Each structure stands twice: as structure tokens, then as C-alpha cells.
Amino acid sequence: MTIGIDQIAFDTPAFYVDLRELAAARDIAPDKFTIGIGQDQQAVAPSSQDIVTLGAAAASRLQLDPKRLGLIALGTESGVDASKAATLYLQRLLGLGPWVRAVELKEACYGGTAALMMARDYVAAHPDRQALVIAADIARYGLATSGEVTQGAGAVAMVVSIAPRLLALADDSVHYAEDIQDFWRPVYTDQALARGKYSTEQYLRFFDLVWRRYQAISGRTIADFKALLFHLPYTKMGLKALRQVLPEATAAQQAELTAAFETSARYSRRVGNLYTGSLYLSLLSLLDGAANLQAGDRLGLFSYGSGAVGEFFSATLVPGFEAQLTAAANLARLDARRRLSVAEYEAVFADKVPYGPAAYQANPAWFAGRFLLIGVQNQERQYQALTE
Ligand code: HMG
Numbered sequence: 001m002t003i004g005i006d007q008i009a010f011d012t013p014a015f016y017v018d019l020r021e022l023a024a025a026r027d028i029a030p031d032k033f034t035i036g037i038g039q040d041q042q043a044v045a046p047s048s049q050d051i052v053t054l055g056a057a058a059a060s061r062l063q064l065d066p067k068r069l070g071l072i073a074l075g076t077e078s079g080v081d082a083s084k085a086a087t088l089y090l091q092r093l094l095g096l097g098p099w100v101r102a103v104e105l106k107e108a109c110y111g112g113t114a115a116l117m118m119a120r121d122y123v124a125a126h127p128d129r130q131a132l133v134i135a136a137d138i139a140r141y142g143l144a145t146s147g148e149v150t151q152g153a154g155a156v157a158m159v160v161s162i163a164p165r166l167l168a169l170a171d172d173s174v175h176y177a178e179d180i181q182d183f184w185r186p187v188y189t190d191q192a193l194a195r196g197k198y199s200t201e202q203y204l205r206f207f208d209l210v211w212r213r214y215q216a217i218s219g220r221t222i223a224d225f226k227a228l229l230f231h232l233p234y235t236k237m238g239l240k241a242l243r244q245v246l247p248e249a250t251a252a253q254q255a256e257l258t259a260a261f262e263t264s265a266r267y268s269r270r271v272g273n274l275y276t277g278s279l280y281l282s283l284l285s286l287l288d289g290a291a292n293l294q295a296g297d298r299l300g301l302f303s304y305g306s307g308a309v310g311e312f313f314s315a316t317l318v319p320g321f322e323a324q325l326t327a328a329a330n331l332a333r334l335d336a337r338r339r340l341s342v343a344e345y346e347a348v349f350a351d352k353v354p355y356g357p358a359a360y361q362a363n364p365a366w367f368a369g370r371f372l373l374i375g376v377q378n379q380e381r382q383y384q385a386l387t388e
Pocket of ligand 1: 032035037077109183195199200203231237273275304
């Protein structure tokens, strides 16, 4: 029985800031951001956008079968409630039926992969069902911090089923977990704390561990892969991981893997860190942009969530996968975003839902998108779905 990703879609806020402008405002050489970090633009989420609205917008682009949908699994580390799963708001906004299992999963940026693997196992146990997987996040480190250039926002949604029309997931995951303190976010703040350089070293160490073990268990080598995809907190991070294993490939394959990586990084360069969704945005970017992919090609995926968990697994393209892609619409969505000045970005960044019981009204001037967080009343979030 083949199980995998049948459909994939993404959403990101309607606003962005240009990172060369941000570098200038911070008195930093722009090449540090665009070359050293490998980011060109960064999504900016107004307070009317959160993981619920972004996740709902991404999922609304999928064709769900209400009779088959049995699981909604949301991976996030920007949760809006310490108790209630954001999946339930999403379920209502999307008009999904009640006979589902609806949960939220957390392990930093690994949460999206945890949701995907949960969905794969669910479908293996219930082959007549499909699962909706959503990875949604808003990455915030704070103005003028060293992490600022690695912020971002958005969501990726996927349908997992048997006989997938896009990607077949292999049952070959290798996962590794270890308690380390490289990045975390205490419950009283919406801004992450990071030991920046240490986190990059741990990312590379975890990749080395799972990649070596994957090869030992599966018997596969780098020669078996058409592309290697990475969690992209910023695109240079993935490039460093790729370079770690490139010497194992022939010169011709090194060029092919490097070109595939650049294609996979195109969307992330314009959106920034999606945390749980980043690996899947790089998958979408590769599928949308690589003209030389064929059915049967094997892709390797490395997921990393600080704290930390790393996982490497593979997936193969299935015949007819091209029909499931919407590259032109995805690019159009990125191109249609409004560019903010640094001053506007800073104002939007500062206007946020309070971490406290006070009522809050989101500024209608920044309303954009099909789903909106209107505000918070009596400590309850008020969402609205607009008709298209
Ligand atoms: P930093 O100290 O500002 O930057 O922090 P740097 O001094 O390390 O420089 C970055 C790169 O720019 C270096 O290249 C410089 O040489 C280069 P590298 O040596 O790395 O190849 N550079 C230039 N290049 C061209 N022209 C120039 C120039 N100047 C310098 N003029 C850091 C960077 C990423 C650490 C910081 O932004 C940060 O702390 N970010 C947040 C943490 C993070 O993203 N960690 C990634 C690994 S952990 C992870 O992926 C998990 C995560 O997604 C969270 C989760 O799981 O939930 C973060």
C-alpha cells in the first residue's frame, strides 16, 4: 500500500520587508543578509494573521473529501492557546465535519514532520481515510536582534492518503532526539530565544547523525537522491548541511544537487523561516521550480526542531505528479504581496495581541487574507472567514 502526500498548498501574509533595506536600517552590510544568511525578503504578519488564519488559508486551497477526512494534525510552535488545539478554530473556519480527530503537535520546527508522520501512520491503520496536515508558524525574534533576519511567517497544508497523486512516503525514517538548549520560547513571550551559533552547530550535528544512520540502515547512498531538502531557518543553513555531504557525490551529481537546492530555497528566500512549515515550503519550491524532475525520483528530507529532534526520510515522485502543482498561482501570491518600509514593518511588529487578559482589536488597515483574527474579547479569540 502506497501512502503519501496527495496535495500540498501554502499561504503567507500579504506583506513583506526587503532585507537589503532592513540591513541598511540596522547598519549592517546588505550582503550579510542576502549572501551570508541567504535571505532576500521576509514575510511580515500583521496581528490579524496568526497560525489559525494562515493555516486555514493554506488548507482552503486543498480539495478535501469530507467523507474520508479522519484526522487534522497541526504542527506549530506559535500556538495561540496553551490548552486548546488551534485545529479546532481551523476546523470551524474551513467548515470541516465534526467526525474527525483534531490535534496540535509541538516540538519546535519538527512539529510539521511529527504531524506528517502521525498522518502517515493513521492512514496506514485506516486506508479508507485521508488526513489533513498543517504546519503553520510566525517566527519572531525581536527588532534589531541577531535573529531578526531569520524571522518569517506562513503555513503549508498537505493531504495524506493512500494512492497519493504527488509523493509516496517511504517507510524509512531515521529519527534522533536529545535534550539540548539551542532555541526555546517561554510561555510568557511571543519572541524566541536562541543560542544562535550553537543552534547552527547542533543542526549540522543532528543532520550528520541521522544521515549516517539512514545510510547504514537503508543501504542507500547519496547517489540514490535526485534532491536533498532541508529545514530552512534561513537558506544558508540548508546550504551548509548540503555541503557537509556533497563530497560523497560525483562531480556531476554535486552540480545537480546544488541546483536542486537552489530551486528548493527560492520560496524560503522570499518568506523567511516558517518554522514547522519550512521543510515543506522547500519541497513545494522544488516541485514548482525544477523542470527536470521525473516520476520515480527520490527526494531526501531532513527535518530539524530545536530542543532537539532530527529526522531524515525519503519520498518518491509518483506518475502524473505534475498535475498536482500550482506553481503559477504560488508565484503570483508571492509577487502580489505589498512591500513595507522598515518603519511600517516595525509598527506592524509592535502592534500585537497582548500576552494578558486585556481586550484587543486588530487594526483593520492591515486586514488582508481570506481568514482574519478580528481581535480578542473576554479572553477569547474572534476569527472571521471572508467569502471569496
Ligand atoms: P549572526 O551572528 O548575526 O551572523 O547570527 P554571523 O556573524 O554568524 O554571520 C552569518 C553569516 O554571514 C556568516 O557566514 C558570515 O561570514 C556571513 P557563515 O560563516 O555562516 O557561512 N557574512 C557575510 N557574508 C557576505 N557579506 C558580508 C558578510 N558579513 C557576514 N558583508 C544567526 C546568525 C543565524 C546565528 C542568527 O541570525 C540567529 O541566531 N538566528 C536564529 C537561530 C537560527 O536560525 N538557528 C538555525 C539553526 S537552529 C534551527 O534551524 C531551528 C529553528 O528553526 C527553530 C526551531 O526549531 O523551532 C531556528
